[in-house]
Amino acid sequence: MNSTTLIQFFVLMLAGFVGFQSISRIPPLLHTPLMAATNAISGISLVASLVLAGSQDGPLATVLGTIAVTCAMANVVGGFLITDRMLAMFKRADGDKMKGAVGVAAK
Amino acid sequence: MRDTLIQLAYLLAAFLFLIALRALSKPDTARRGMQLAAFGMAVGIAATLLNARIISYEWILVGSLIGAVAGYPLGKWVPMTAMPQRIAFSHALGALAATVVGVGEYFNGLSAGELGSGHVIALGFEVLLGGLTVTGSLTAFAKLQEILPGRPLTFRGQNAFNLTILAIGVASLIWLVLDPTNVAVAGVMLAVSLTVGVLLVLPIGGADMPVVVSLLNSYAGLAAVATGFAIDNNILIIVGALDGLSGFILSVAMSKAMNRSFSNVLFGAFGSAAVAEAGASPSAGGEMVPISAEDAALRMAYAPKVVVVPGYGLAVAQAQHQARELADLIEKRGGDVRFAIHPVAGRMPGHMNVLLAEAGVPYDKLVDMEDINEKFAETDVALVVGANDVVNPAAKTNPKSPIYGMPVLKVAEAKSVIALKRGRGAGFSGVENDLFVDPKTSMLFGDAKQSLIALGREVKNA
Numbered sequence: 105m106n107s108t109t110l111i112q113f114f115v116l117m118l119a120g121f122v123g124f125q126s127i128s129r130i131p132p133l134l135h136t137p138l139m140a141a142t143n144a145i146s147g148i149s150l151v152a153s154l155v156l157a158g159s160q161d162g163p164l165a166t167v168l169g170t171i172a173v174t175c176a177m178a179n180v181v182g183g184f185l186i187t188d189r190m191l192a193m194f195k196r197a198d199g200d201k202m203k204g205a206v207g208v209a210a211k
Numbered sequence: 212m213r214d215t216l217i218q219l220a221y222l223l224a225a226f227l228f229l230i231a232l233r234a235l236s237k238p239d240t241a242r243r244g245m246q247l248a249a250f251g252m253a254v255g256i257a258a259t260l261l262n263a264r265i266i267s268y269e270w271i272l273v274g275s276l277i278g279a280v281a282g283y284p285l286g287k288w289v290p291m292t293a294m295p296q297r298i299a300f301s302h303a304l305g306a307l308a309a310t311v312v313g314v315g316e317y318f319n320g321l322s323a324g325e326l327g328s329g330h331v332i333a334l335g336f337e338v339l340l341g342g343l344t345v346t347g348s349l350t351a352f353a354k355l356q357e358i359l360p361g362r363p364l365t366f367r368g369q370n371a372f373n374l375t376i377l378a379i380g381v382a383s384l385i386w387l388v389l390d391p392t393n394v395a396v397a398g399v400m401l402a403v404s405l406t407v408g409v410l411l412v413l414p415i416g417g418a419d420m421p422v423v424v425s426l427l428n429s430y431a432g433l434a435a436v437a438t439g440f441a442i443d444n445n446i447l448i449i450v451g452a453l454d455g456l457s458g459f460i461l462s463v464a465m466s467k468a469m470n471r472s473f474s475n476v477l478f479g480a481f482g483s484a485a486v487a488e489a490g491a492s493p494s495a496g497g498e499m500v501p502i503s504a505e506d507a508a509l510r511m512a513y514a515p516k517v518v519v520v521p522g523y524g525l526a527v528a529q530a531q532h533q534a535r536e537l538a539d540l541i542e543k544r545g546g547d548v549r550f551a552i553h554p555v556a557g558r559m560p561g562h563m564n565v566l567l568a569e570a571g572v573p574y575d576k577l578v579d580m581e582d583i584n585e586k587f588a589e590t591d592v593a594l595v596v597g598a599n600d601v602v603n604p605a606a607k608t609n610p611k612s613p614i615y616g617m618p619v620l621k622v623a624e625a626k627s628v629i630a631l632k633r634g635r636g637a638g639f640s641g642v643e644n645d646l647f648v649d650p651k652t653s654m655l656f657g658d659a660k661q662s663l664i665a666l667g668r669e670v671k672n673a
Contacts, residue, residue, distance in 0.1 A: 108443060109329055115445050116436065119452040122229060127457045129236040132554050132579050135461060135561030136294060138235055139428060141245055142454045143301045145228050148252065149435055149450075151221070151259045152312045152442050157274055158265035161319050168315035170274040175308040177278025178285060179301050180256075184249045185286025186297070190565055191242040197573035 137190045144183025150176040213261055220258030221446040227251030228450060238574050255446065291569045292529060295424060295559040296355035302427045303348035309434040310341035310401075316441055317397060326391035330441060335384040335400065337437035342404030343411065344430040350412040351423055355558065361417030373410050379403050418523075421465045421559045422473075429458030461560045468554035470606070470617030499635060502653035504662065507629045508669030514591035517541055517548045518583065520620055521567065524597015524633065524659050526557055531570040533663035534596060538572065540670045549576055551583040551593075551620050553601040584621045593625035595646075597632070597659045603644045614642055628652040631662045 130138050153176050157169030227247045234244020265271070289297045313334050320326040320334075353359040366372075380403035386396045415423050432455025439447030466473055511517055519534060538548040550572060556563035564577050578586075587593065595602055602622040605612040622628055623646050630647055632654060646652055655662050 105329065109440070112440055112443070112445065112448055115448050116452055119449040120456055123232070123453040123456045124460070126229065126232040126236070127453070127460050130232075131236065132464070132552070132561055133564045133574060133577055134235055134238060134241060135464075136298075136557075136559060136565045137241065137561070138457060139298050139425070139461065139560065140294075140301075141231065141235060141248070142428065142432070142457045143298060143305065144245075145231070145248060145252070145450055146305050146431060146435055146454045148224065148228075148255055148446055149305065149308050149312065149438060150256055151444055151446060152316075152438055153274075153308055154256070154259045154271055155262050155264050155442075156312055156315045156319075157270045158262075158267055160266045161315075162322070164318055165315045166270050168311040170270045172308040172311045172315070173271055173274030174278040174281070175304040175311075177275045178282040179278075179304050179308075180252055181279045181282030182285030183282075183301060184245065184252070185283065186289065187245050188242060189286065190291070190568075191238070191245060193565070193568040194238040194241070194574045195568070195571075196239070197575050 133194075134191075137187055140183055140187040140190060143179055144187055147176045147180030147183060150180065213263065217258045217261055218445075220254050221444075224251035224255035224258075225446050225449045227254075228453065232453065291565050292526065293356075294562060294565060295420060295557075296352045298559065299348045299352040299355060299424050299427065302424070302431045303345050303352065306341045306344035306348065306427075306431045306434055309431070309438050310338055310345055312438060313337035313341060313441065314401070321392060321394070328388050328391070331388050331391045332384075333437050333441035335387055337434050337441055338397075338401055339380060339384060339404045340430050340437060341434040342401055343408035344427050344434060346405045346408030347412045347423075347430070348408075348427050350409050351420060351427060354412070354415075354417060355420060363416040364413045369410075369414060373407070376403060376407055376410065380407060417558075419469070419471075421555055421557075421562075422462050422469070422471070424559050425458050425462035425465055426473075427458070429455050429462060432456070432458055464554060465560055468618060470614055497648035497650075499647050499654045500650075500652065502629065502655055504655060504665035505669050507653065507655050508666045509673050510627065510629065511537075511541055511546070511592050511594065511666070512544055512670045512673035514541075514546055516589060516591045517546050518551050518587065518590045518593045518622075518625065519548060520551045520553075520593060520595045520598050520602060520622055521563055522553070522556055522596060522598020522601060523558070524599075524631075526563065526566060526597075528597065528659035530596070530660035530663050531566045531572075533660055533667065535567065535570040535572050537663055537667045537670065538576070540667055544670070544673075549578050549583065549586070551580070551587075551622075552577055553580055553598070553620055554618075556598065556601065580618060580620060587621045587624040590625040591627065593622045593628045595622060595628060595630040595632075596663065599632075599644055600642065602646055603642060604646055605642065605644070608645075612642055622646060623649060626651070629655060631655050631657070631659050633658065 153169055153172030156165055157173045228251055231244040231248035234240040317334050354361050383396050383400040432451045435451030436448050439451055541548050550567055552563050567577055600614055602620050604623045606614045606617040606619040628651055630652055
């Protein structure tokens with residue numbers, strides 16, 4: 105095993121640890137947005153597909169690369185849009201409703 | 212120099228992604244965090260375009276345009292009720308990208324004559340996991356979209372058959388590592404992984420879909436990790452690890468909430484006649500007491516504390532708007548209304564929260580199971596809407612019940628209970644529910660949406 109691979113395993117371990125810590129703290133309230141978000145972020149696989157599509161390694165590589173770019177880009181665009189759309193729906197209760205509640209409860 | 216610049220951009224992107232995940236722990240910071248992540252993504256993509264291996268940009272442009280045009284409706288137009296199948300479809304897209312990159316890199320390496328065993332292992336895992344995620348997710352999508360029947364599709368000897376196929380897949384991976392230039396073996400491996408995906412999801416029933424969708428999320432992440440190893444790219448390893456872990460954490464949470472082990476979901480025969488019979492003997496017995504919408508509304512209109520317990524039935528009837536309207540009417544009269552959300556109330560993790568948030572319920576009214584369970588004792592009326600197994604006290608009291616041990620909402624502790632139910636039948640697991648025959652429970656039979664509308668009308672008049 106060469107040193108690059110070894111470093112990659114270190115990266116994997118640390119990312120896994122940090123990820124576990126952060127993700128465990130996300131409340132069930134936001135689990136659907138979390139899934140949409142990881143979907144969007146996983147579109148970073150574009151870093152691989154872009155290179156394959158643009159490197160002119162023969163028609164097969166170009167076709168496969170273009171398919172990959174299309175799929176990943178659809179996830180990036182769709183994923184970030186839908187996550188934002190969902191998160192925009194989560195609103196806190198406004199103050200005056202609480203005031204009204206207290207007033208009527210007194211009767 | 213250029214390479215350093217690209218790597219620094221990836222470093223920034225990875226940092227922003229982690230910040231976004233941290234921000235997702237609170238609803239008020241989540242949106243801002245995701246905008247930072249989107250910026251990080253833009254930086255990462257822009258930096259990749261500088262890569263020295265990229266010679267021409269025309270196909271990149273074509274792919275990006277098609278992808279963006281396809282992604283827009285996926286982000287803007289898909290209704291929230293269709294979220295589970297939308298996410299399953301996205302897993303398929305992500306995994307397809309990983310799989311074709313794997314195949315492409317394999318042929319590149321083949322023609323260049325540089326396929327080291329480490330490289331082949333990484334590519335093999337990428338294609339194996341990617342392929343099964345593609346077809347598995349598409350099968351899940353078809354089931355959730357009701358293109359395929361949602362019930363489990365099984366045949367005799369299915370588990371043995373699946374394991375054999377899987378063994379062939381692993382064997383061909385090992386063969387390929389020993390003999391990297393054998394294209395036929397690579398083809399077999401791809402075919403096997405595509406087949407396994409379908410076989411894995413076909414036997415899984417509609418109610419278990421939350422676990423499967425999370426699990427496929429996890430596989431998609433692992434495929435990304437393998438891609439990162441294959442092309443020596445750290446950001447893919449990081450993002451793949453986050454994706455894989457998030458899917459894994461969610462599937463464990465879902466399994467726990469359904470009182471199932473992983474293997475039980477994947478190879479299980481829950482709800483089979485034998486299991487259902489064992490739990491079919493109700494411990495208490497007794498009659499369900501029906502109530503009219505008018506009386507039920509009167510009780511709620513004068514209750515200081517109401518907890519609404521939405522279940523799968525509410526999502527099926529698409530009655531979340533009516534539930535919110537009813538809650539507003541009760542609050543206007545001075546009552547305090549909360550929604551008690553069981554982790555598996557919807558069709559995917561957190562789905563019910565999104566549906567109610569869309570209907571306009573403020574998120575501080577949406578209370579997770581652990582927090583609301585302490586509050587049922589001081590609740591005057593608990594309104595159960597289309598929920599059954601998740602409120603069944605047998606999970607706590609009857610060791611013989613198949614759902615014994617499953618975490619449930621302690622609705623039975625409320626001072627009184629009104630349950631909206633379509634008919635008198637048992638829940639998904641086929642288990643009788645003692646809550647419905649409890650003396651303090653009143654049953655309002657009928658379609659959830661119609662019942663909620665009637666309740667709203669009566670509360671207004673009360």
